[in-house]
Amino acid sequence: MGWLTRIKDSLLSKIKKKIPKKDLESVEKTRKEKKETIIKEETVQKIEVKEEQNIQKKIVDAEQKPIEKKKGFFGLFKKKEKVEKISEIVKDPEKKKGWFQKLKTGLFKSSEKITQGVKKIFVNKKLDVQTLNELEELLIMADLGPIAAEKLTAELANEKFDKNIKPEEVKTFLAKKIETSLENIAKPLVIDETIKPIVILVVGVNGTGKTTTIGKLAHQYSSEGKKTMIAACDTFRAAATEQLQIWAERSNSEFIKGSQGCDAAGLAYEALEESKKKNMDILFIDTAGRVQNKTELMEELAKIIRVIRKIDSLSPHHCLLTLDATTGQNALSQVEIFKEMAEISGLIVTKLDGSAKGGILLSLAEKFGLPVHAIGVGEKIEDLQSFEAQEFAKSLMGVEK
Numbered sequence: 001m002g003w004l005t006r007i008k009d010s011l012l013s014k015i016k017k018k019i020p021k022k023d024l025e026s027v028e029k030t031r032k033e034k035k036e037t038i039i040k041e042e043t044v045q046k047i048e049v050k051e052e053q054n055i056q057k058k059i060v061d062a063e064q065k066p067i068e069k070k071k072g073f074f075g076l077f078k079k080k081e082k083v084e085k086i087s088e089i090v091k092d093p094e095k096k097k098g099w100f101q102k103l104k105t106g107l108f109k110s111s112e113k114i115t116q117g118v119k120k121i122f123v124n125k126k127l128d129v130q131t132l133n134e135l136e137e138l139l140i141m142a143d144l145g146p147i148a149a150e151k152l153t154a155e156l157a158n159e160k161f162d163k164n165i166k167p168e169e170v171k172t173f174l175a176k177k178i179e180t181s182l183e184n185i186a187k188p189l190v191i192d193e194t195i196k197p198i199v200i201l202v203v204g205v206n207g208t209g210k211t212t213t214i215g216k217l218a219h220q221y222s223s224e225g226k227k228t229m230i231a232a233c234d235t236f237r238a239a240a241t242e243q244l245q246i247w248a249e250r251s252n253s254e255f256i257k258g259s260q261g262c263d264a265a266g267l268a269y270e271a272l273e274e275s276k277k278k279n280m281d282i283l284f285i286d287t288a289g290r291v292q293n294k295t296e297l298m299e300e301l302a303k304i305i306r307v308i309r310k311i312d313s314l315s316p317h318h319c320l321l322t323l324d325a326t327t328g329q330n331a332l333s334q335v336e337i338f339k340e341m342a343e344i345s346g347l348i349v350t351k352l353d354g355s356a357k358g359g360i361l362l363s364l365a366e367k368f369g370l371p372v373h374a375i376g377v378g379e380k381i382e383d384l385q386s387f388e389a390q391e392f393a394k395s396l397m398g399v400e401k
């Protein structure tokens with residue numbers, strides 16, 4: 001009954017009269033416990049941030065060779081004050097309709113779960129305490145996360161409590177609210193054309209789609225006429241280089257590789273030097289995703305960042321984290337882990353084709369507010385769409401365009 005804590009006071013007193021005293025007491029207890037947990041979590045987070053800052057300071061201090069312009073780890077993505085030319089992943093309007101269809105098909109498992117659930121809850125029923133509780137539960141089960149579920153349910157209660165409401169109306173209402181929540185995070189990847197090359201570092205857990213996403217992004221930019229280079233800095237996994245090389249060929253990108261097991265940071269340095277020499281527009285750096293050895297990965301990523309900054313102190317200009325939508329709530333802990341390792345500037349959520357956990361985008365928005373630049377909707381080179389709040393919300397709720 002989390003939603004009860006969020007509804008308007010006038011409605012609250014009306015609802016309270018209908019709820020048995022013992023239930024109200026239990027809501028009050030949950031509310032108190034929740035508040036205490038939030039305070040505790042915030043304190044822990046503050047300590048963690050402080051520790052993280054200390055670690056990063058040590059990394060910077062330990063660096064021997066002076067870099068072009070000394071600056072803190074967290075100054076990583078400072079924007080140039082004046083961006084003269086900006087390029088975005090622009091959607092071809094011709095393709096737009098087809099993409100909506102594809103997203104709808106991809107999110108079918110998620111939307112079907114919600115549609116069937118809403119139908120069951122709201123058939124010939126008034127919006128009352130019981131239906132609201134059931135709805136909140138359904139939304140949590142659909143991976144929207146407890147915070148978003150509570151918020152959406154309370155918003156529906158505020159507007160429609162005690163009124164008859166049809167399943168379709170519920171879905172349309174929720175789609176609109178979800179759209180508003182996602183609007184803040186749906187941001188295209190912006191490439192500052194005054195910087196050459198723009199360095200895009202791609203990180204993420206094994207199998208989340210780093211390599212594939214680099215191939216897709218490189219293809220989009222090279223089709224726009226940009227000169228792209230890809231560096232195979234996942235020197236850890238066997239066959240990773242060969243896989244990336246295929247994507248480089250498909251996307252008409254230059255390719256730079258080392259031998260298996262070679263120093264990833266050294267290779268990244270070489271790649272940046274080379275891409276400068278060749279006047280590349282964008283350099284993509286692929287990385288290994290071995291989170292099972294967090295310390296090694298953390299050191300490797302920190303080293304990559306440290307050495308490329310010797311050439312360009314503002315690099316990497318973007319640090320993208322790929323998340324596999326099919327892993328659901330697990331994606332949240334992946335963001336936590338990678339936020340410790342690098343300053344994540346944006347997310348790419350992959351495998352939204354066929355995922356029953358599309359609601360994860362809401363959880364991510366509520367928890368981190370990080371920009372989502374694009375979504376993966378298949379394994380092919382063209383299967384990367386820019387993330388658009390409205391079409392996503394409608395697809396998730398199974399609402400017609």
Ligand SMILES: Nc1nc2c(ncn2[C@@H]2O[C@H](COP(=O)(O)OP(=O)(O)OP(=O)(O)O)[C@@H](O)[C@H]2O)c(=O)[nH]1
Nearest residue numbers: 206207208209210211212289350351376377378379
């Ligand atoms: N259906 C679907 N499959 C995807 C998508 N993105 C990536 N994949 C598949 O997911 C698998 C893993 O993708 P990779 O790009 O190799 O993932 P990675 O993060 O580079 O993995 P490691 O190199 O092992 O760390 C491949 O089989 C891809 O084809 C997507 O959006 N949809």
Ligand SMILES: [Mg+2]
Nearest residue numbers: 210211234240
């Ligand atoms: Mg890979």
